[in-house]
Amino acid sequence: MTIAPPVVRTAPPGSNNAGGSGSVSWMAWPALIAFTLFGVVPLLGVLVLSFSSWTGQTTDIPFSGLDSWRTVLADPDLPHALWVTFLIMALSWLVQTPLSILIGVFLAARHRYRAVLAVLYFIPLLLSQAAISITYKALLDPNFGLGAGLGFPFLQQDWLGDGTLALGVVVFVVSWQFIPFHSLIYQGGVRQIPASMYEAAQIDGAGRIRQFFSITLPQLKYTIITSSTLMVVGSLTFFDLIWVLTAGGPGGATQALAVDMYQRGFKANLMGPASAIAVILVLVGLLLALGLRRLGGRDQADSQLEGA
Amino acid sequence: MATMLDSRTPAPVAEKPPVKARRRINPLQWNVAGGLAGWLWLAIVVVPIYWIAVTSLKLQDDYYDANPLALPTDPTLENYRFVLESDFARYFTNSVIVTVGSVGPAVLVSFMAAYAIIRGGAGSRFLRTVNGLFLMGLAIPLQAVIIPIYLIIIRIQMYDTLGAIILPSLAFAIPLSVLVLGNFIRDVPKELFESMRMDGATEWGTLWRLAFPLTRPALVTVTIYQGLTVWNGFVLPLILTQSPEQRTLPLALWEFQGQYSVNIPAVLAAVVLTTLPILTLYVIGRRQLLSGLTAGFGK
Numbered sequence: 001m002t003i004a005p006p007v008v009r010t011a012p013p014g015s016n017n018a019g020g021s022g023s024v025s026w027m028a029w030p031a032l033i034a035f036t037l038f039g040v041v042p043l044l045g046v047l048v049l050s051f052s053s054w055t056g057q058t059t060d061i062p063f064s065g066l067d068s069w070r071t072v073l074a075d076p077d078l079p080h081a082l083w084v085t086f087l088i089m090a091l092s093w094l095v096q097t098p099l100s101i102l103i104g105v106f107l108a109a110r111h112r113y114r115a116v117l118a119v120l121y122f123i124p125l126l127l128s129q130a131a132i133s134i135t136y137k138a139l140l141d142p143n144f145g146l147g148a149g150l151g152f153p154f155l156q157q158d159w160l161g162d163g164t165l166a167l168g169v170v171v172f173v174v175s176w177q178f179i180p181f182h183s184l185i186y187q188g189g190v191r192q193i194p195a196s197m198y199e200a201a202q203i204d205g206a207g208r209i210r211q212f213f214s215i216t217l218p219q220l221k222y223t224i225i226t227s228s229t230l231m232v233v234g235s236l237t238f239f240d241l242i243w244v245l246t247a248g249g250p251g252g253a254t255q256a257l258a259v260d261m262y263q264r265g266f267k268a269n270l271m272g273p274a275s276a277i278a279v280i281l282v283l284v285g286l287l288l289a290l291g292l293r294r295l296g297g298r299d300q301a302d303s304q305l306e307g308a
Numbered sequence: 309m310a311t312m313l314d315s316r317t318p319a320p321v322a323e324k325p326p327v328k329a330r331r332r333i334n335p336l337q338w339n340v341a342g343g344l345a346g347w348l349w350l351a352i353v354v355v356p357i358y359w360i361a362v363t364s365l366k367l368q369d370d371y372y373d374a375n376p377l378a379l380p381t382d383p384t385l386e387n388y389r390f391v392l393e394s395d396f397a398r399y400f401t402n403s404v405i406v407t408v409g410s411v412g413p414a415v416l417v418s419f420m421a422a423y424a425i426i427r428g429g430a431g432s433r434f435l436r437t438v439n440g441l442f443l444m445g446l447a448i449p450l451q452a453v454i455i456p457i458y459l460i461i462i463r464i465q466m467y468d469t470l471g472a473i474i475l476p477s478l479a480f481a482i483p484l485s486v487l488v489l490g491n492f493i494r495d496v497p498k499e500l501f502e503s504m505r506m507d508g509a510t511e512w513g514t515l516w517r518l519a520f521p522l523t524r525p526a527l528v529t530v531t532i533y534q535g536l537t538v539w540n541g542f543v544l545p546l547i548l549t550q551s552p553e554q555r556t557l558p559l560a561l562w563e564f565q566g567q568y569s570v571n572i573p574a575v576l577a578a579v580v581l582t583t584l585p586i587l588t589l590y591v592i593g594r595r596q597l598l599s600g601l602t603a604g605f606g607k
Contacts, residue, residue, distance in 0.1 A: 024428040024511045028438050031421035031482050034414075038457060038479030039445050045456030056455075059462065103349055106342030117350055119594060124353060126586045128540030130558035131579045134565045135360055138572045146359060146376050176352065237449040240542040244562055258451045265455055266547060278452040289447055 043282070050275035057269060068272030078277070080252065081260040084167070085284075088256055089235040091171045092178075096231060097224070100179050104186025105216060118187075121180045129177065133244035136173050163253030166246050170254050173241060178234075182227045189223030190216065229292045236285050257281050364388070364577040371573050387577035391564070396581060398553065399560035403539055405470055406556055410477035411534045415527060418485035423515050425486070426493045427501070439490075445483035450476070454547055461548050472548040473556065477541060481534040492526035493519050532593070539586065557582040 053064040072078055107118050124132065139146045140159040147156040159165050193216065201211045239258040242248065248255040248263060255263075257277060265274030355377075363371060365383040374381070421438065429435045457476050466472045496519060504514045520527075545559040555563065561582050565575050 024424040025432055025434055027420040027424040027511070027515070028435060030417040031486065032438050032441070034417060034475075034479045035442065035445055035482045038460070038476045039448060039453070039483075040441065042453035042456035042460065043448055045459065046453050049455055049459070054459075056458070061459075099345055099349065102342045102345035106346040114346070117346060120350060121353055123357060123587070123590070126536065126590055127583050128542065128558045128561075130540075130542045130562050131583055134561060134575060135356060135579055137565070138569075138575055139356060139359065141572070144372070144570070144572050150376060176356075179349065180353075233447075233449075237451050239451050240558075244542075244565075261451070261455075271455055275455050278455060281449065281452045285449060285452075286447060 046275050046278045046282070049271055050273075050279050052272050052275075054271040055269040056265065056271045064272065068270075068276045072273045072276040072280075075273075077252070077255070077260065078280075081255050081257050081277075082284075084252075084254060085236060085256040087167060088170060088174070088238065088254075089232055091167075092174045092235055093228065093231050095171060095175045096179050096182055097228065099175070100182035100227065101186050101217075101220070101224075103179065103183040105190050105212070107183060107187045108190035121183065124177045125180050127177070129238075129240035130244050132173060132177055133241050136169065136176075137245055140169065160246055161250055163250055166250060166253050170238075170242055170245060173245065174235070174238065177241075178231070182231065185227050185230075186220065186223060189220050193219045225292060225295060229289060232292065233285050233289050236281055236288075257284075360576045360579055363573050364580050366573050368571050368573055387574045388581065390574050391578045391581055394564060394578075395552070396557075396560065396578070399555050399557050400585075402470060402554065403556040406473045406477065406541075406545075407535050407538045409470070409474045410538050411481060411531055414478045414481035414534060415485055415531050418482050418530070419489050419520075419523075419527065420515065421482070422486045422489035422493055423511075423519055426490050427511065439486075442483040442486045445480075446487065450480055451543060454543060457544075458547055467548065468550045468554055470549075470554060473541070473544045476544055476548075477538045481537070485530045485534060488530050489523060489526055492523045496522050532589075536586065 049061070050068055051063055051065060052061050053067060054061045103121070107114055107121075137160065138144070142156055142158045142161075147154070157165060159169050197215050197219070198211060201215055206214065237258055238256060239262065242254050242256055242259050243262065246254045248259040258281065261274045261277040261281065264270045264277065359377060362379055363376065364387055365385070366374075366380045367382070367384055367386060370380065370382065421442075425435050425439045429439060461467050461472045461475075466475070500518055500522075501514060504518050509517065540558060541556070542558045542562070545554075545556045546562075549555065549559070552560075552563075561578055564578050568574050
């Protein structure tokens with residue numbers, strides 16, 4: 001996972017006397033070269049490749065102008081993939097945010113038993129998305145899964161065979177893995193709220209629920225923005241999970257942008273259109289990150305980080 | 309109140325909960341909604357994990373007969389033997405090579421870059437530009453640039469080698485590592501740098517003798533976070549390798565599941581085996597691991 005660049009402040013002007021910057025500059029070169037080769041060059045490369053009709057099978061790359069873009073933009077699969085991506089993003093945000101806040105607040109209180117619960121909560125974060133998806137695929141199997149064995153008709157549905165259900169499963173599995181992460185962020189946020197605010201509220205006779213809505217939530221504003229940015233931008237890149245769980249199916253019901261890109265590029269050997277989709281993926285991600293950042297107020301860029 | 313349970317863990321000093329004790333009773337204690345969510349979530353997390361564990365100890369035939377959540381009447385390690393015989397030792401070795409080979413160098417070069425940016429950033433336009441580049445890099449999703457990476461790997465004739473996974477993993481670990489390490493190097497008091505300089509230390513010497521020991525916790529945190537990311541990586545091995553000999557664990561797991569999808573106990577034993585190293589690490593260094601997971605967002 002990546003994203004939501006918090007601002008790094010470079011050293012204040014006062015440290016100018018640090019023995020001449022020339023003597024340290026060389027230390028940045030190895031990282032710069034490595035990142036340029038496999039980060040910056042590919043980013044430019046994906047734009048270049050979107051104007052090609054490379055198949056991925058040969059080493060020569062024929063250029064074909066705007067053909068790939070015309071193909072992609074005229075293809076009804078693109079709005080569909082955007083819609084699926086949006087649905088997964090919106091639904092997983094709606095499921096994760098309230099639960100993460102609740103659990104984060106719950107974990108913020110310093111109790112031994114809650115610390116023990118936290119140890120268990122975080123296990124899903126450690127597992128690979130491949131392992132998690134494989135587990136759920138087995139668990140939800142209508143014939144051999146948990147539902148079949150327990151005999152609960154509700155659990156016995158063909159979870160991954162029905163479009164709507166499959167999308168729900170993707171959202172559930174995403175939440176299963178990432179709620180602990182966001183709870184951890186909220187736990188940190190809640191612990192930074194000054195206790196005096198709650199004391200003052202108690203003196204004023206505010207109840208628990210009132211305190212939550214009048215103190216906790218507003219104080220968590222920047223934490224919510226940080227967490228939401230990570231959720232929203234991160235959801236664009238769900239690939240492992242969807243690919244292993246449903247491979248975009250059934251009937252394209254979970255064909256999000258990243259899956260669409262993979263299928264066009266590496267299954268259909270159409271690297272040009274796949275690159276065009278990758279460019280769209282980058283642009284959507286940047287727009288969302290910038291938009292959410294603006295929501296937090298640009299001048300507050302630093303406290304976004306500190307709120308986390 | 310916490311000390312009663314503490315006797316179980318003859319743990320290091322850090323185990324003590326910070327501050328607290330004299331603290332006024334926290335109003336967060338009576339949190340009905342949070343409590344409900346907390347316990348419900350516990351069930352949602354624990355039931356699948358429990359199911360994985362018990363099922364992996366059952367024989368395929370027994371699995372279909374009995375209640376899937378019941379403890380195995382006749383626990384067996386047969387599934388684990390089967391998985392290990394499917395060349396998992398090799399995949400494990402591959403995963404170790406890829407993780408160590410990419411995260412080690414990545415953290416080293418990131419540490420040097422972070423040091424340079426913090427020490428020289430004020431007086432050098434070059435270093436500020438480099439810093440800006442890494443910040444931008446945080447926003448590049450790996451999936452979106454996988455096609456050109458594939459092209460580069462083919463061109464440098466590294467397709468289907470472990471190196472093909474190592475190089476991009478290394479590069480993509482750099483931006484966040486520089487950010488987090490930079491935040492910590494900045495906290496080193498200026499006077500210490502100044503006195504090193506007075507003593508005639510070079511910047512290279514200062515990096516190792518001053519910045520390195522003082523930022524060691526951050527280095528551990530960053531290493532763990534990046535290690536976990538690379539260990540669990542799926543996209544790079546999927547796209548940049550082909551032959552079974554070059555598979556890493558997540559990819560091998562996926563292939564294994566494709567091959568034996570009906571043998572659920574065996575698939576789950578494979579899941580357990582691929583995650584066991586991380587779980588062991590979690591038991592040993594839980595705190596470091598958790599702070600590693602929020603690296604860059606918490607500090």
